[in-house]
Amino acid sequence: MNTLTSEIEIIKSKTSKINEVDFENLSFGKTFSDHMLECHYKNGKWEAPKVVPYHPITLDPSAKIFHYGQSVFEGMKAYKDANDDIFLFRPLDNCKRLNISSKRLAIPELPESYFMEGLKALLKVDSDWIPKKDGSSLYIRPFVFASGNGFHASPADEYTFLIACAPSGSYFSGKVKVLIEEKYSRSANGGVGFAKAGGNYAGQFYPTQLAIEKGYQQVIWTDDNTHEYIEEAGAMNIFIRINDTLITGPTSDRILDGITRKSIIELAKAEGIPVEVRKITVHEVVAAAKNGSLKEMFGAGTAAVISPISGFGYHGEDFDLPELENTYASSLKKRITDIQTNKCDDPFGWRYKVE
Amino acid sequence: MNTLTSEIEIIKSKTSKINEVDFENLSFGKTFSDHMLECHYKNGKWEAPKVVPYHPITLDPSAKIFHYGQSVFEGMKAYKDANDDIFLFRPLDNCKRLNISSKRLAIPELPESYFMEGLKALLKVDSDWIPKKDGSSLYIRPFVFASGNGFHASPADEYTFLIACAPSGSYFSGKVKVLIEEKYSRSANGGVGFAKAGGNYAGQFYPTQLAIEKGYQQVIWTDDNTHEYIEEAGAMNIFIRINDTLITGPTSDRILDGITRKSIIELAKAEGIPVEVRKITVHEVVAAAKNGSLKEMFGAGTAAVISPISGFGYHGEDFDLPELENTYASSLKKRITDIQTNKCDDPFGWRYKVE
Ligand SMILES: Cc1ncc(COP(=O)(O)O)c(C=O)c1O
Numbered sequence: 016m017n018t019l020t021s022e023i024e025i026i027k028s029k030t031s032k033i034n035e036v037d038f039e040n041l042s043f044g045k046t047f048s049d050h051m052l053e054c055h056y057k058n059g060k061w062e063a064p065k066v067v068p069y070h071p072i073t074l075d076p077s078a079k080i081f082h083y084g085q086s087v088f089e090g091m092k093a094y095k096d097a098n099d100d101i102f103l104f105r106p107l108d109n110c111k112r113l114n115i116s117s118k119r120l121a122i123p124e125l126p127e128s129y130f131m132e133g134l135k136a137l138l139k140v141d142s143d144w145i146p147k148k149d150g151s152s153l154y155i156r157p158f159v160f161a162s163g164n165g166f167h168a169s170p171a172d173e174y175t176f177l178i179a180c181a182p183s184g185s186y187f188s189g190k191v192k193v194l195i196e197e198k199y200s201r202s203a204n205g206g207v208g209f210a211k212a213g214g215n216y217a218g219q220f221y222p223t224q225l226a227i228e229k230g231y232q233q234v235i236w237t238d239d240n241t242h243e244y245i246e247e248a249g250a251m252n253i254f255i256r257i258n259d260t261l262i263t264g265p266t267s268d269r270i271l272d273g274i275t276r277k278s279i280i281e282l283a284k285a286e287g288i289p290v291e292v293r294k295i296t297v298h299e300v301v302a303a304a305k306n307g308s309l310k311e312m313f314g315a316g317t318a319a320v321i322s323p324i325s326g327f328g329y330h331g332e333d334f335d336l337p338e339l340e341n342t343y344a345s346s347l348k349k350r351i352t353d354i355q356t357n358k359c360d361d362p363f364g365w366r367y368k369v370e
Numbered sequence: 371m372n373t374l375t376s377e378i379e380i381i382k383s384k385t386s387k388i389n390e391v392d393f394e395n396l397s398f399g400k401t402f403s404d405h406m407l408e409c410h411y412k413n414g415k416w417e418a419p420k421v422v423p424y425h426p427i428t429l430d431p432s433a434k435i436f437h438y439g440q441s442v443f444e445g446m447k448a449y450k451d452a453n454d455d456i457f458l459f460r461p462l463d464n465c466k467r468l469n470i471s472s473k474r475l476a477i478p479e480l481p482e483s484y485f486m487e488g489l490k491a492l493l494k495v496d497s498d499w500i501p502k503k504d505g506s507s508l509y510i511r512p513f514v515f516a517s518g519n520g521f522h523a524s525p526a527d528e529y530t531f532l533i534a535c536a537p538s539g540s541y542f543s544g545k546v547k548v549l550i551e552e553k554y555s556r557s558a559n560g561g562v563g564f565a566k567a568g569g570n571y572a573g574q575f576y577p578t579q580l581a582i583e584k585g586y587q588q589v590i591w592t593d594d595n596t597h598e599y600i601e602e603a604g605a606m607n608i609f610i611r612i613n614d615t616l617i618t619g620p621t622s623d624r625i626l627d628g629i630t631r632k633s634i635i636e637l638a639k640a641e642g643i644p645v646e647v648r649k650i651t652v653h654e655v656v657a658a659a660k661n662g663s664l665k666e667m668f669g670a671g672t673a674a675v676i677s678p679i680s681g682f683g684y685h686g687e688d689f690d691l692p693e694l695e696n697t698y699a700s701s702l703k704k705r706i707t708d709i710q711t712n713k714c715d716d717p718f719g720w721r722y723k724v725e
């Protein structure tokens with residue numbers, strides 16, 4: 016494994032776009048900070064990463080990213096506390112997951128130090144871009160794509176790793192109504208569903224559009240064989256509260272091993288909430304909705320944090336969730352964001368100070 | 371549906387690279403012709419396509435192609451006969467399939483005339499690039515990708531459609547040894563396997579690399595649920611001859627509806643070969659290999675034309691196919707290439723003269 020032999024090279028942008036940004040009214044992932052991390056794989060190895068001005072990418076029309084979908088990504092957030100200290104949340108897990116995704120897509124794995132040191136160098140250069148407002152953060156997008164050329168359907172010989180940053184507000188506005196999918200699927204057994212591979216997302220857009228036309232915001236994916244088991248949502252793992260028990264499906268080669276998900280499981284256990292990680296059927300959720308034992312459903316993911324679900328559609332029927340006073344969703348969301356933003360202790364050692 | 375109101379605009383390249391190309395020793399998809407077709411989707415509509423010099427593409431790092439795999443493509447070939455007339459093979463089927471793929475990936479469909487008239491204009495400008503040598507052709511790559519920006523996991527608002535061309539020799543050299551896959555899968559029920567979507571190919575690279583390390587060249591995909599049914603290969607549909615019957619699986623939402631496949635079915639029927647389009651199990655193929663009734667296996671696709679399979683591996687065992695004198699593979703390959711290259715009658719009306 017290569018390790019960095021020297022400091023990350025930094026080429027600063029001559030101008031800044033920061034004054035054009037309204038930090039009070041941020042949308043999600045639409046404005047980008049002044050710099051990015053850039054790193055190339057050539058001649059069988061990853062070259063040293065550099066912090067460079069955010070700039071357009073130029074590729075040959077035959078670059079394999081355009082043809083064969085060889086790309087993986089991550090999603091992280093940086094937070095700033097009252098003292099202007101910068102924090103990440105479990106960043107090494109994103110780095111490791113990027114490499115798990117890369118391996119499945121036949122993309123060469125990145126040395127961890129390139130990712131971690133590169134990311135820290137970038138955040139220090141663009142630290143003014145990290146919003147301090149509650150609910151806002153600097154969304155961080157590490158990604159790798161095939162930049163080598165050729166029409167032969169085989170892995171590329173060159174790759175590009177970039178980290179770009181977007182100061183962002185919340186991903187969803189308000190509660191989310193979801194559709195439990197009965198026809199389309201997100202992933203196959205033995206496929207790439209567990210990887211954060213670009214192609215997994217494109218395949219969800221059309222079924223999601225159909226759901227949006229019917230008045231839902233998101234699809235809840237089920238297994239491709241029986242459509243009986245609840246899997247996950249577009250960019251969130253799913254939690255279901257029946258009576259006082261919090262249930263989430265096990266991860267598999269079809270489901271992304273979410274960092275928010277596994278943190279929520281630990282946080283809930285620490286708070287004394289009964290947690291079950293087990294397969295959960297649509298049938299069970301519908302039955303619970305009908306008999307009143309279904310108390311909450313929420314999605315969990317870096318972009319959306321914890322996103323409460325207001326109701327779901329299944330088989331032509333709509334089911335509303337109750338409006339509770341004290342929800343697991345709101346207490347767990349407060350716990351996790353307090354840890355992320357350095358507003359409370361971090362008994363788990365998840366917070367990572369950038370220095 | 372938009373139709374073209376005027377001639378396709380042509381911007382010619384000032385120089386040509388054609389003298390650098392050794393047309394006697396062409397590899398596959400590595401050298402590109404002087405021009406390409408370029409067409410942009412903006413503000414809710416496809417703009418008129420133009421023939422322009424082959425040139426690099428410049429994109430923002432947040433362009434959705436890098437993140438969410440929104441891309442589809444086609445593969446076609448142009449042939450030149452002794453009179454320098456240019457021919458395509460069933461091109462409208464590629465155009466229609468591109469739109470079928472686009473729809474599933476939430477990419478706006480292209481007006482057919484943009485594709486057809488654009489392609490013809492490009493081929494006329496680059497007609498010197500069409501090889502005449504037997505077994506060579508101009509490989510044509512139409513593709514559409516998300517060029518709109520943003521980190522929100524939703525369809526892009528801008529797309530780019532390009533057609534690039536590569537004078538090419540054969541895709542495989544010699545016979546192919548394949549591995550019947552028992553663990554990994556290419557596609558899900560309700561997924562995007564029937565679409566020529568970029569992500570379908572990236573997902574195949576790693577399992578194919580593992581197969582190559584074991585001494586095979588290609589993977590034969592099986593269904594993701596039981597791994598009992600033969601589906602297709604990386605970029606080819608699969609035909610199996612047991613005794614004198616030619617068998618191929620039915621298409622489905624997991625399998626690409628290959629133009630070569632459907633042409634081979636018709637050609638074989640016309641030649642009096644008994645053809646069965648039905649599900650075929652690995653078990654049946656292994657049993658036929660053991661009792662000597664398995665005569666041939668071959669892949670069929672535009673890039674590889676008809677590619678005979680020399681043997682297959684399954685469950686740790688290797689099975690060789692017999693070396694026959696007169697194979698279906700060779701007679702059908704001659705039939706289809708003679709039609710494609712205007713060396714014989716075309717009773718089916720598949721050949722398409724570019725004029
Ligand atoms: C498909 C999918 N599931 C779940 C998640 C949640 O994962 P994490 O909590 O690590 O962000 C994401 C987003 O990252 C995702 O894309």
Ligand SMILES: Cc1ncc(COP(=O)(O)O)c(C=O)c1O
Pocket residue numbers: 445566602603604605606607626627628629630631670671672673
């Ligand atoms: C997955 C897959 N199957 C089959 C084929 C064969 O299709 P066609 O004969 O239309 O080229 C291709 C290549 O186009 C392919 O990519």
